[in-house]
Amino acid sequence: MLEISEKRLDSAMERLPRWMVGVAVAGMLTALASGHTRWALGFGTGSCVAILAYRWLHRAIAAALDASLGRTPSGTMTKLLIRYPLLVGVVAFFYWTGWLSLSAVIAGLFVPLAGVLIECVVLVGSSFFTGASRPPQIAS
Numbered sequence: 001m002l003e004i005s006e007k008r009l010d011s012a013m014e015r016l017p018r019w020m021v022g023v024a025v026a027g028m029l030t031a032l033a034s035g036h037t038r039w040a041l042g043f044g045t046g047s048c049v050a051i052l053a054y055r056w057l058h059r060a061i062a063a064a065l066d067a068s069l070g071r072t073p074s075g076t077m078t079k080l081l082i083r084y085p086l087l088v089g090v091v092a093f094f095y096w097t098g099w100l101s102l103s104a105v106i107a108g109l110f111v112p113l114a115g116v117l118i119e120c121v122v123l124v125g126s127s128f129f130t131g132a133s134r135p136p137q138i139a140s
Contacts, residue, residue, distance in 0.1 A: 017054075
């Protein structure tokens with residue numbers, strides 16, 4: 001079983017938005033290089049909306065878990081409640097108007113998942129290479 005320290009998890013949480021932005025930029029540049037401008041713009045739009053929704057969720061969870069606060073700020077709760085309607089609204093808007101590639105917008109919504117998967121691979125790989133993975137000790 002892998003043991004990952006709290007310090008390593010905190011640094012992973014700091015790196016996660018960078019992975020997301022990196023995946024979004026790489027996807028857009030790849031689409032632009034292959035001559036698919038509408039697809040690149042759609043992917044970028046979906047990525048921006050998904051990263052924004054992730055940030056709102058992250059802040060809401062941090063505020064909810066913060067023991068020093070008596071109550072969660074109202075703006076945080078509002079953002080948490082409009083996350084999914086915003087995502088559905090963006091997809092519906094581009095479905096009805098056809099301005100950008102709908103498949104690209106939907107693909108962009110998966111950018112946070114790609115960032116999380118990359119960070120998981122980094123954490124597991126670094127655990128194996130630094131020797132953080134030790135077999136459990138049997139208490140005698």
